[in-house]
Amino acid sequence: MSRYLPTPPPNPPMEAVPFWDWCRKRELRFQQCSNCGRCRHHPAPYCRFCTSDQCQWVPAPEEAELFSYTVIHNAVSEALKAYVPYNIAVVAFPSLGVRLISNVIDLEPSELRIGMPLRLTWQECDDGTPLPLFLGKNG
Amino acid sequence: MGDTVNAKSHACIVGIGETEYTRRGGIQGKSELALACEAVIKAAQDAGISLEEIDGLASYANDESVPWLMQEALGLPDLRSATMAWGGGGGGCYASIAQAAAAVESGAADYVAVFRSLCQGQRKRFGQGYAVPHSPGFLDPFGMFAPPFMLAPLAQRYKHDFGIREEQVAEIALNARENAARNPRAVFKDRPLDLETYLNSRMVADPFRLYDCCQENDGACALIITTRERARDLDGPVIRILASGQGSEPGWGSGGLGSHNMPLEDYRAGGGSSLSKRLYAKAGITPDDVDTAQFYDHFSYFVLMNLESYGFCGRGEAGDFVAEGNIRWKGGKLPINTSGGHMSEAYIHGLNLAVEGVRQLRGTSTSQVTDAGLCLLANTASAAILGRE
Ligand SMILES: [Zn+2]
Numbered sequence: 284m285s286r287y288l289p290t291p292p293p294n295p296p297m298e299a300v301p302f303w304d305w306c307r308k309r310e311l312r313f314q315q316c317s318n319c320g321r322c323r324h325h326p327a328p329y330c331r332f333c334t335s336d337q338c339q340w341v342p343a344p345e346e347a348e349l350f351s352y353t354v355i356h357n358a359v360s361e362a363l364k365a366y367v368p369y370n371i372a373v374v375a376f377p378s379l380g381v382r383l384i385s386n387v388i389d390l391e392p393s394e395l396r397i398g399m400p401l402r403l404t405w406q407e408c409d410d411g412t413p414l415p416l417f418l419g420k421n422g
Numbered sequence: 423m424g425d426t427v428n429a430k431s432h433a434c435i436v437g438i439g440e441t442e443y444t445r446r447g448g449i450q451g452k453s454e455l456a457l458a459c460e461a462v463i464k465a466a467q468d469a470g471i472s473l474e475e476i477d478g479l480a481s482y483a484n485d486e487s488v489p490w491l492m493q494e495a496l497g498l499p500d501l502r503s504a505t506m507a508w509g510g511g512g513g514g515c516y517a518s519i520a521q522a523a524a525a526v527e528s529g530a531a532d533y534v535a536v537f538r539s540l541c542q543g544q545r546k547r548f549g550q551g552y553a554v555p556h557s558p559g560f561l562d563p564f565g566m567f568a569p570p571f572m573l574a575p576l577a578q579r580y581k582h583d584f585g586i587r588e589e590q591v592a593e594i595a596l597n598a599r600e601n602a603a604r605n606p607r608a609v610f611k612d613r614p615l616d617l618e619t620y621l622n623s624r625m626v627a628d629p630f631r632l633y634d635c636c637q638e639n640d641g642a643c644a645l646i647i648t649t650r651e652r653a654r655d656l657d658g659p660v661i662r663i664l665a666s667g668q669g670s671e672p673g674w675g676s677g678g679l680g681s682h683n684m685p686l687e688d689y690r691a692g693g694g695s696s697l698s699k700r701l702y703a704k705a706g707i708t709p710d711d712v713d714t715a716q717f718y719d720h721f722s723y724f725v726l727m728n729l730e731s732y733g734f735c736g737r738g739e740a741g742d743f744v745a746e747g748n749i750r751w752k753g754g755k756l757p758i759n760t761s762g763g764h765m766s767e768a769y770i771h772g773l774n775l776a777v778e779g780v781r782q783l784r785g786t787s788t789s790q791v792t793d794a795g796l797c798l799l800a801n802t803a804s805a806a807i808l809g810r811e
Contacts, residue, residue, distance in 0.1 A: 288565045295559040325558035325681040331672075351582075351682070351689075353574035354628040359567045368625075371566050373575045373682045382683050384560050392628065397582045414563055 287388040288369055289362050292410035298326040301340055303412060309405050311415045312340040313381050324381040343376050347401045347417065350375035350382055354392040368392055374401055374417055383415065390419040430651040433523035435661040435808065437469025437646030438777045443609050443768035446638035447543025457642035458487035458539035459495050465644040470656050471533055474499055476646070478531030480522040482507035482514035483771055487539050503531035507668065511569065511679075512538075512718065513693075513803030515772030517668035520804065522647040532648060538773040539642035560681045570635055570721065572678040574627040577723035580690035581629050584738035586726065588629075592620040593744035594722035595633040595765055601751055602762025604788040609637060610766040634722040636764035643774050650811075659784045659811070664705035664796075666806035669697050674803065691737075692727025693802035702733070705807040709733035713794040714782050715756055716775035718801030719763040728800050729758075751789040760789040772801050776808075783810045 293303050305312040314326045318335035329336050350373040358364040370392060375382045387401060401417040408414050439461045442449070449457065466473050477500050479489045489504035505521040507514030515538070522534035566572055580586065599615040602608035615633065623632040653660040670677075670693045673684025677693075688695065702708060709732060717725040726740035734756055735743040743749075749758045761767040761778035768774055779797040781787045787794075799806045 290563050290565055293559055293563050299559050324683055325560055325676060351575035351579040352628075353571060353578055353630075354625065355565060355571055356625045357568075357570075357627065363565070366565075369565055371564055371571060371575065373579075382681070384564050384566060384682055386564050397579065408563060 286406060287386050287416060288366055290408060292408050292412050298328055302326055305340060306413050306415060309413050311343040311403055313343055313379055314338050315341045322379040322381050324383065344378060345403045347374045347376050349395065349397055349399045349401055351397060352395050370395060372417060385415060385417055387417045387419045394419065430649065431527045432650040433526050433647055433663045434650050434653040435645050435663065435780050436648055436653045436656055436658055437465040438780050439464030439468055440643040440777060441641050443607055443639055443641035445609055446640060449541055449640040454539045454541040455487045455491055455495060457541060458492060458537050461537055461539065461642040461644035462496060462535045465535060465646045469646040470658055471646065473497060476533045476535050477501060478503035478522065478525050478534030480505045480518040480534055480536045481538060482518040483509060483512055485538055503534065512771030513801055514668065515801060516666055516799050516804035516806040519663065519776065519806050520666035520668060523663050523666055526647055526649050532652065534647045535644050536647060537642065537644040538771050540770060541640050542638055543640060557679060558681055570627040570630050573721055574630050575682060576678055576689055577721065578629050580723060580727055583690060586741040588621060589617065590741035590745045591634065591722050591726065592617055593749065594719060594725045595620055597749050598719060598759050598763040598765040601760050601789045602766030605761050605767055608762040608767040609639060610762065630721055636720045636769040639768040639770065641768050641770055643770050643777050645776060661780050661783045662809045662811055664807045664809045665701040667697060667701055668804040670803045671696055690727060691731050692724045694728045694731035694800055694805065697805055698732045701805055701807055707796060712756065712796050712798050714760060714791045715758045715798040715800065716779050717758055718772050719759055719765050724802060732798060732800055757791050760787050760791065775799055779808050783808055
């Protein structure tokens with residue numbers, strides 16, 4: 284499948300570097316507090332529940348659900364003109380209690396439904412970093 | 423009302439100043455700094471004070487008219503306080519009023535000019551695509567480049583959960599446009615809008631249609647804030663700042679401009695659910711006491727959410743509330759955005775709404791609410807309650 288969107292590669296702050304390191308191995312992982320076990324996203328230096336700075340990175344399930352979304356009709360650059368309308372999805376992982384901003388790459392705007400099941404897939408961006416994206420068909 | 427509200431040191435607004443407002447790029451040949459100065463000069467004239475008396479400046483949203491250049495340009499002999507509310511968006515607007523109030527109440531300054539200046543034709547557009555500074559970095563790789571894109575999913579979820587209909591949301595834009603028709607300063611004064619045009623307008627970022635989004639403008643405005651004691655020595659009307667403050671639920675750090683991980687209850691609440699309680703308590707009033715409100719209408723759905731968060735109707739009920747005509751100048755229980763708001767007067771990032779709030783309490787609005795005594799100013803991260811002396 285061709286690229287869903289021509290977007291810049293991730294430029295993460297220090298806390299989010301491990302997230303993208305895992306993505307380069309095509310693994311979607313979230314930061315989990317080693318002390319209280321709660322997950323958090325976006326990555327942060329301390330657990331906001333117990334203030335521990337110890338964490339590990341736990342794998343996300345392949346299945347997720349659509350928490351919310353928007354469909355973009357306005358291209359903010361020339362490069363994006365051929366890609367509108369495109370969607371931006373807020374994807375929830377209820378078992379981990381975290382959400383990820385992403386795109387659902389196989390559905391038309393009219394097919395998006397809040398609460399629908401989604402399945403993880405990967406697509407490389409400009410610098411070769413695989414982006415965690417989602418499929419909605421047979422999710 | 424508490425002792426602090428009645429103290430001589432209590433902060434009041436004594437002057438307002440505005441440049442002309444135009445569409446983005448409409449002001450050529452004047453710099454953003456020049457516009458900021460013009461607004462402050464007019465506000466000082468309106469207050470009946472000399473510029474030399476201004477010893478404090480306050481702004482927000484990283485205004486580029488920095489205080490040391492303002493001091494030089496205006497010839498301020500003793501600039502003792504200069505504050506900037508953090509944040510790249512207009513969410514800090516009423517925080518700058520709170521900081522100015524704190525400055526005069528503490529004695530850090532005697533007269534503070536709060537200002538915001540925009541000449542977006544000459545530099546970066548506020549509402550267009552850019553990488554959000556200080557973001558955790560999860561927006562751009564997925565095409566989330568501009569404020570409407572970042573905030574649309576919050577509105578989408580709100581709309582879905584509470585069954586909000588487009589005919590209801592349209593009221594925000596239609597009300598603004600109708601009020602603008604009476605306001606000679608409004609950029610869209612002579613551009614009537616009807617429901618059919620709204621419903622047929624193009625989508626920008628679903629569910630935001632074109633008319634759900636504010637304008638982009640050039641212009642500047644300013645307020646002069648001083649203590650109640652000094653205010654009473656001036657000739658003009660005294661408008662009290664009964665409460666002002668900033669703050670959102672903790673999850674806003676992972677909200678629209680972050681990673682969209684805030685709790686669902688806050689995700690669809692527009693940012694005012696805690697701040698509203700704090701400010702009503704400080705002012706010693708309830709939502710029923712408010713005569714008119716100016717809501718930060720960058721995107722219509724956030725006005726609905728904050729009508730709820732500020733207690734004018736229950737959670738999820740704002741669609742019905744506005745559809746029943748409650749926000750209209752004619753016959754409405756709570757006329758809002760009486761100058762035309764950001765959608766139809768101009769988008770000066772909240773501060774022109776404060777100017778309109780002052781006008782309402784002075785009795786000089788072009789959509790004057792009869793006997794207006796209390797006005798709420800509210801956006802997603804800051805708010806103020808103004809009262810007539
Ligand atoms: Zn923890």
